[in-house]
Amino acid sequence: MSSRIVVAGFGPAAHRLVETLIARGLRGDLVVFGEEPRPAYDRVALTSYLSGRSVAELTFPVPDGVTLRLGCGVVAVDRDRRVVVAADGTREPYDVLVLATGSAPFVPPVPGRDLPGCFVYRTIEDLDAIRAAAGDAVAGVVVGGGLLGLEAADALRRLGLRTHVVEMGDRLMPRQVDEGGGAVLRRHVESLGLTVHVGAGVAAVEAGEDGRVARLVKPDGEAIEAQIVVFSAGIRPRDELARDCGLPVGERGGIVVDEGMRTADERVYAIGECALAAGMVHGLVGPCFTQAEVAADRILGGSAAFRGADLSTKLKLLGVEVAQFGETRFEDAAGALDVVYMDPVAGVYKRLFVSDDAKTLLGGVCVGDAGPYGTLRPFVGKTLPASPSDLLFAGAGAQTELPGDAQVCSCNNVTKDRIVAAIVEEGLTDVQGIKDCTRAGTTCGSCVPMLKRILVESGVDVGTALCEHFAHSRAELFDIVAVRGITTFSRLIAEHGTGRGCDVCKPVVASILASLGNGHILDGEQAALQDTNDKFLANIQKNGTYSVVPRIPGGEITPEKLIVIGEVAREFGLYTKITGGQRIDLLGARVEQLPLIWKRLVDAGFESGHAYGKALRTVKSCVGATWCRYGVQDSVGLAIALELRYRGLRAPHKIKAAVSGCARECAEARSKDFGIIATEQGWNLYVGGNGGFRPRHADLLAADLATDELVRTVDRFLMFYIRTADRLQRTSAWLEAMDGGLDQLRAVITEDSLGICADLDAQMERHVAGYVDEWRATLEDPDKLRRFVSFVNAPGTPDPSIEFRTERGQIKPIPVTVEVTP
Amino acid sequence: MTILGHTALDHTGLDHAALDRTYADETGGGGPGWTPVCPDAQLVPELGAAALVAGRQVAVFRTFDGGLYALGNRDPFSGAQVLSRGIVGTRNGEPTVASPMHKQVFSLVTGACLDDPGITVPTYRVRVAGAAIEVKVA
Ligand SMILES: Cc1cc2nc3c(=O)[nH]c(=O)nc-3n(C[C@H](O)[C@H](O)[C@H](O)COP(=O)(O)OP(=O)(O)OC[C@H]3O[C@@H](n4cnc5c(N)ncnc54)[C@H](O)[C@@H]3O)c2cc1C
Ligand code: SF4
Numbered sequence: 001m002s003s004r005i006v007v008a009g010f011g012p013a014a015h016r017l018v019e020t021l022i023a024r025g026l027r028g029d030l031v032v033f034g035e036e037p038r039p040a041y042d043r044v045a046l047t048s049y050l051s052g053r054s055v056a057e058l059t060f061p062v063p064d065g066v067t068l069r070l071g072c073g074v075v076a077v078d079r080d081r082r083v084v085v086a087a088d089g090t091r092e093p094y095d096v097l098v099l100a101t102g103s104a105p106f107v108p109p110v111p112g113r114d115l116p117g118c119f120v121y122r123t124i125e126d127l128d129a130i131r132a133a134a135g136d137a138v139a140g141v142v143v144g145g146g147l148l149g150l151e152a153a154d155a156l157r158r159l160g161l162r163t164h165v166v167e168m169g170d171r172l173m174p175r176q177v178d179e180g181g182g183a184v185l186r187r188h189v190e191s192l193g194l195t196v197h198v199g200a201g202v203a204a205v206e207a208g209e210d211g212r213v214a215r216l217v218k219p220d221g222e223a224i225e226a227q228i229v230v231f232s233a234g235i236r237p238r239d240e241l242a243r244d245c246g247l248p249v250g251e252r253g254g255i256v257v258d259e260g261m262r263t264a265d266e267r268v269y270a271i272g273e274c275a276l277a278a279g280m281v282h283g284l285v286g287p288c289f290t291q292a293e294v295a296a297d298r299i300l301g302g303s304a305a306f307r308g309a310d311l312s313t314k315l316k317l318l319g320v321e322v323a324q325f326g327e328t329r330f331e332d333a334a335g336a337l338d339v340v341y342m343d344p345v346a347g348v349y350k351r352l353f354v355s356d357d358a359k360t361l362l363g364g365v366c367v368g369d370a371g372p373y374g375t376l377r378p379f380v381g382k383t384l385p386a387s388p389s390d391l392l393f394a395g396a397g398a399q400t401e402l403p404g405d406a407q408v409c410s411c412n413n414v415t416k417d418r419i420v421a422a423i424v425e426e427g428l429t430d431v432q433g434i435k436d437c438t439r440a441g442t443t444c445g446s447c448v449p450m451l452k453r454i455l456v457e458s459g460v461d462v463g464t465a466l467c468e469h470f471a472h473s474r475a476e477l478f479d480i481v482a483v484r485g486i487t488t489f490s491r492l493i494a495e496h497g498t499g500r501g502c503d504v505c506k507p508v509v510a511s512i513l514a515s516l517g518n519g520h521i522l523d524g525e526q527a528a529l530q531d532t533n534d535k536f537l538a539n540i541q542k543n544g545t546y547s548v549v550p551r552i553p554g555g556e557i558t559p560e561k562l563i564v565i566g567e568v569a570r571e572f573g574l575y576t577k578i579t580g581g582q583r584i585d586l587l588g589a590r591v592e593q594l595p596l597i598w599k600r601l602v603d604a605g606f607e608s609g610h611a612y613g614k615a616l617r618t619v620k621s622c623v624g625a626t627w628c629r630y631g632v633q634d635s636v637g638l639a640i641a642l643e644l645r646y647r648g649l650r651a652p653h654k655i656k657a658a659v660s661g662c663a664r665e666c667a668e669a670r671s672k673d674f675g676i677i678a679t680e681q682g683w684n685l686y687v688g689g690n691g692g693f694r695p696r697h698a699d700l701l702a703a704d705l706a707t708d709e710l711v712r713t714v715d716r717f718l719m720f721y722i723r724t725a726d727r728l729q730r731t732s733a734w735l736e737a738m739d740g741g742l743d744q745l746r747a748v749i750t751e752d753s754l755g756i757c758a759d760l761d762a763q764m765e766r767h768v769a770g771y772v773d774e775w776r777a778t779l780e781d782p783d784k785l786r787r788f789v790s791f792v793n794a795p796g797t798p799d800p801s802i803e804f805r806t807e808r809g810q811i812k813p814i815p816v817t818v819e820v821t822p
Numbered sequence: 823m824t825i826l827g828h829t830a831l832d833h834t835g836l837d838h839a840a841l842d843r844t845y846a847d848e849t850g851g852g853g854p855g856w857t858p859v860c861p862d863a864q865l866v867p868e869l870g871a872a873a874l875v876a877g878r879q880v881a882v883f884r885t886f887d888g889g890l891y892a893l894g895n896r897d898p899f900s901g902a903q904v905l906s907r908g909i910v911g912t913r914n915g916e917p918t919v920a921s922p923m924h925k926q927v928f929s930l931v932t933g934a935c936l937d938d939p940g941i942t943v944p945t946y947r948v949r950v951a952g953a954a955i956e957v958k959v960a
Contacts, residue, residue, distance in 0.1 A: 468913070490886070500868070500886050502911035503920035503927070528868035532907040532922030535869075540922055544902035786864070791879075792871040793859040799879070801896075801903050816901030 010034030013272025014100035016292035035073035052700030112205030117213030137227035144233035323373035326363025326380035378406025411443035514650035533612035549611035554639035555582025581618035624661030631661035633678030688735035870906035881906035
């Protein structure tokens with residue numbers, strides 16, 4: 001075993017190497033040089049940095065026992081003396097050297113390529129620079145229509161630029177998709193407002209009078225006006241250290257290594273995108289990870305080998321799913337048959353290649369619906385589970401069981417057998433457990449649905465059943481109720497459940513019925529579904545009394561109304577407290593007092609605050625631009641408008657919101673389910689925040705929205721949450737559990753990738769139009785009022801067990817003795 | 823200082839004198855040991871009601887299939903008189919009510935707590951007599 005290991009480069013490959021070495025008990029020194037100023041981060045997820053993910057969230061954890069030399073590149077290797085020379089002039093001796101220097105974007109040698117306004121798309125710094133330049137820019141061009149080019153184009157588009165893509169080949173993503181797929185992809189991309197130029201190179205980038213990029217000129221003379229040019233025309237391995245010290249490199253670059261990832265010098269390894277392994281440079285992170293693990297094993301004396309990798313890819317770019325797996329380069333179709341399914345209206349293209357006896361699956365290409373990727377990729381090289389045409393239709397193949405040696409996670413090379421073994425041996429019960437144990441699903445995440453399936457196949461109850469009465473999850477029940485137009489619990493449980501329900505499923509169904517607008521929550525049978533809080537439209541307290549919370553939209557209240565609250569509290573002897581949501585809680589009311597209290601409040605113009613419901617609670621605000629000398633927008637006005645729009649909206653859990661008038665964020669909007677922070681241009685919308693038990697900062701969903709755009713986005717966010725969240729799942733947990741996370745959420749509600757936005761909008765309109773104050777309606781209905789008594793047979797008698805003392809001038813419950821502690 | 827059952831001032835114009843009379847006063851009392859608590863039609867399926875019978879608080883329930891049950895109203899875990907306000911349902915076919923405080927589930931048939939064996943609340947007899955629901959506590 002070697003005593004001193006030096007690593008040049010600290011990207012994902014180096015990180016995996018270091019992590020593996022330490023996890024496997026390496027003894028000796030480990031020194032890592034990284035040119036970038038920070039530890040390795042998740043480059044695959046780089047674009048999410050633009051949508052608000054922080055560097056900290058992207059950074060991989062660094063294990064203990066590593067000496068990091070960050071912001072300090074290696075400039076030379078002296079193989080004879082076995083030292084590396086760092087950029088700061090220091091020299092570091094090694095017993096083993098690992099080159100993990102990755103690759104650099106290829107910038108074609110065109111005139112003007114160094115002008116200010118030209119960028120590449122590879123590091124955090126690149127993105128910072130692009131974002132800064134986008135402020136003054138109107139249009140941008142991406143040179144390169146491959147995977148990374150389209151990702152960069154999407155980023156420019158989201159930064160608000162008119163975006164062009166220039167691709168040399170005759171179609172987009174020429175490496176992944178064939179002609180038919182490229183055409184469908186192009187239509188998708190164009191429908192998002194991007195301009196695509198295929199079969200086009202770059203003649204020059206020209207500057208304007210300010211010396212910055214002004215246009216890109218194509219070889220045919222056409223000029224594209226743009227202030228930003230991003231080069232993303234392939235990658236070149238960073239093999240310069242190896243070249244300079246005389247190690248062999250490939251004709252088109254890449255440090256030549258053997259199957260143990262060793263270079264021609266037995267003390268020097270190369271891994272990741274700088275290595276030429278198994279005859280090629282691998283530009284996907286999965287093979288880079290495998291190479292890192294192989295090198296680590298060899299360094300520790302093992303004999304692992306890298307013999308090439310599955311280059312299948314599945315991605316979602318600009319809201320379009322694109323997938324390619326197995327072998328798909330059969331231009332002449334020799335030795336292969338292909339089956340094509342094409343739906344130009346829906347924008348779906350799928351093509352499967354099978355052996356000429358139509359028995360063995362060779363590969364496939366999908367655009368617009370990557371369904372077959374998950375189900376069919378594991379069958380590559382194996383007998384087809386059904387006829388090719390059946391397999392091409394969505395859903396087919398989903399029921400077929402995967403073979404054990406099928407590779408489920410291609411990023412981390414995890415087979416189904418390994419996952420099943422982990423489930424059995426470690427007693428795993430959820431996807432997180434599989435991730436922790438096997439790494440499957442931790443990189444690009446596209447196999448997560450597959451992991452769930454394997455859990456189910458292994459007999460694990462993945463816990464979607466709500467309770468003993470319904471085998472469905474809340475989201476499934478929501479669909480059933482909505483699609484079949486069910487309006488009563490009795491019908492739902494008779495047709496889809498068993499028994500007569502319980503305290504778990506009844507409130508869930510009550511909430512679904514309320515979200516879908518089925519009248520007053522205490523009407524008819526619905527009353528019996530409600531939790532005690534909803535049943536009495538107040539919050540139960542430990543001694544069986546209730547609290548009363550009138551709505552104070554945005555926290556703004558007139559002196560007259562404040563006085564009414566004070567008077568009511570005094571007359572009914574209630575304890576008063578200011579809440580965290582900028583309103584006033586009145587505690588200690590007995591059931592039979594509630595209508596009397598509310599009569600006073602409703603007469604004075606108050607409405608229910610729904611503090612008792614799984615519903616919108618409050619939209620907090622700071623004083624904002626009206627008063628505050630820093631404010632840039634009217635945060636109070638917006639908060640009131642939003643609170644009035646969403647009041648009474650029932651949801652899987654409570655919903656809290658806030659609006660701050662400027663970036664100082666006095667309303668703490670980022671700790672809310674949805675939070676809004678004013679900008680000079682409009683509003684930034686953050687979602688999925690949480691205080692409480694598991695604090696979480698909300699993520700930026702969209703920036704600089706106009707007020708109407710903001711409202712529409714919040715409408716859809718809330719309705720999508722209401723439709724799909726689990727029971728008692730706050731928006732933070734919902735967002736974290738969503739396959740595809742924030743990007744998926746954005747695709748659904750801003751790009752309408754599921755085609756449900758019109759529905760979500762209509763549902764919210766119905767909510768807004770159908771809102772009535774629950775307390776006012778209750779006071780008008782003698783049947784409902786009759787239930788507000790301590791005793792049916794003695795309606796005027798208070799519950800004698802409720803007693804109070806005073807403390808600090810207010811009432812306080814006298815604790816009752818209990819014989820058992822829960 | 824102890825404030826016992828602090829009374830509300832009335833702002834609704836309801837006839838409190840009428841409210842203060844008990845249902846038994848109005849109906850003239852039930853049979854020996856039986857106390858009428860409310861009109862039969864007033865007890866909604868799966869929506870419990872509390873009654874004060876001979877100084878005891880009783881939670882009365884009607885299940886979906888028409889069964890009548892009565893338990894002590896006091897939740898033994900919190901000490902609060904609230905079981906009548908819990909959600910009525912079934913567990914493995916047995917009719918139940920869940921305490922609205924901390925959600926422990928009690929059998930309507932036996933009063934046993936199904937989540938904490940050993941804890942039981944009292945059960946009482948209950949019947950429909952004519953147009954009234956009647957409870958017997960002793
Ligand atoms: C925007 C974007 C999206 C991507 N999306 C995907 C995807 O969806 N799926 C997928 O599989 N792959 C994706 N990739 C590719 C993936 O990120 C790479 O395969 C992976 O980063 C390769 O890891 P690496 O460690 O070999 O190289 P790198 O990530 O390039 O890391 C090498 C590091 O070494 C440093 N370095 C270089 N020379 C020196 C030196 N002399 N001394 C010290 N340090 C040095 C570099 O600064 C760099 O930090 C994406 C890449 C980008 C840019
Ligand atoms: S967030 Fe800004 S506008 Fe609002 S109170 Fe604070 S400083 Fe003023």
